[in-house]
Amino acid sequence: LAKTTQPISMDSYEGQEVNITCSHNNIATNDYITWYQQFPSQGPRFIIQGYKTKVTNEVASLFIPADRKSSTLSLPRVSLSDTAVYYCLVGVWGTGFQKLVFGTGTRLLVSP
Amino acid sequence: DTAVSQTPKYLVTQMGNDKSIKCEQNLGHDTMYWYKQDSKKFLKIMFSYNNKELIINETVPNRFSPKSPDKAHLNLHINSLELGDSAVYFCASSQPGRGRTSYEQYFGPGTRLTVT
Numbered sequence: 415l416a417k418t419t420q421p422i423s424m425d426s427y428e429g430q431e432v433n434i435t436c437s438h439n440n441i442a443t444n445d446y447i448t449w450y451q452q453f454p455s456q457g458p459r460f461i462i463q464g465y466k467t468k469v470t471n472e473v474a475s476l477f478i479p480a481d482r483k484s485s486t487l488s489l490p491r492v493s494l495s496d497t498a499v500y501y502c503l504v505g506v507w508g509t510g511f512q513k514l515v516f517g518t519g520t521r522l523l524v525s526p
Numbered sequence: 527d528t529a530v531s532q533t534p535k536y537l538v539t540q541m542g543n544d545k546s547i548k549c550e551q552n553l554g555h556d557t558m559y560w561y562k563q564d565s566k567k568f569l570k571i572m573f574s575y576n577n578k579e580l581i582i583n584e585t586v587p588n589r590f591s592p593k594s595p596d597k598a599h600l601n602l603h604i605n606s607l608e609l610g611d612s613a614v615y616f617c618a619s620s621q622p623g624r625g626r627t628s629y630e631q632y633f634g635p636g637t638r639l640t641v642t
Binding site: 415442444445446448455456457458459460463465499501504505513514515516518519 | 528561567568569570571574582584594610616625626627628629630631632634635636
């Protein structure tokens with residue numbers, strides 16, 4: 415079963431745009447791709463989800479290529495409060511069954 | 527108003543004991559989940575219930591038994607606790623939509639389980 419992988423960590427400065435990519439080779443055909451943010455000692459918090467192309471809400475954008483084997487979360491003009499761990503969540507196909515899998519997580523550090 | 531609540535927040539116990547974690551959601555959602563987050567922060571689904579029926583049961587030891595008395599509650603009972611069970615356990619809920627499968631979930635604050 416292919417892993418759902420993300421870069422371990424990323425560093426940025428306030429005001430910059432940050433792009434975090436998740437690779438999900440075995441994504442299930444009919445499932446959304448969902449992204450979460452997690453602060454220390456808290457549960458993950460929903461950010462955005464999409465099926466294909468581009469989705470934008472008040473906090474982020476999500477870019478999904480046509481083959482849907484990856485997705486990129488884009489955070490415009492990050493601030494210190496965006497320092498957190500970011501996870502993608504997808505349904506993937508295993509051997510004859512479907513699994514719900516979180517990505518490995520990307521720790522984003524935003525500096526002044 | 528807490529959407530998804532878990533009790534207790536911290537649980538310290540000895541190997542071999544049996545313990546339970548409770549979860550309640552007041553969002554009116556039909557689906558509830560249990561996740562385990564290990565020390566490396568990897569999140570792994572354990573179980574999922576839809577309207578009190580088990581729909582996802584990942585490869586977890588049968589010492590873990592979920593129970594859903596109604597669709598607003600999903601409790602997790604763990605028998606014969608082991609050192610490797612130490613982790614943070616998260617409960618979550620979601621409302622299945624029509625058409626494509628959505629994974630927009632609302633998570634509880636977590637229960638940090640420490641087995642000594």
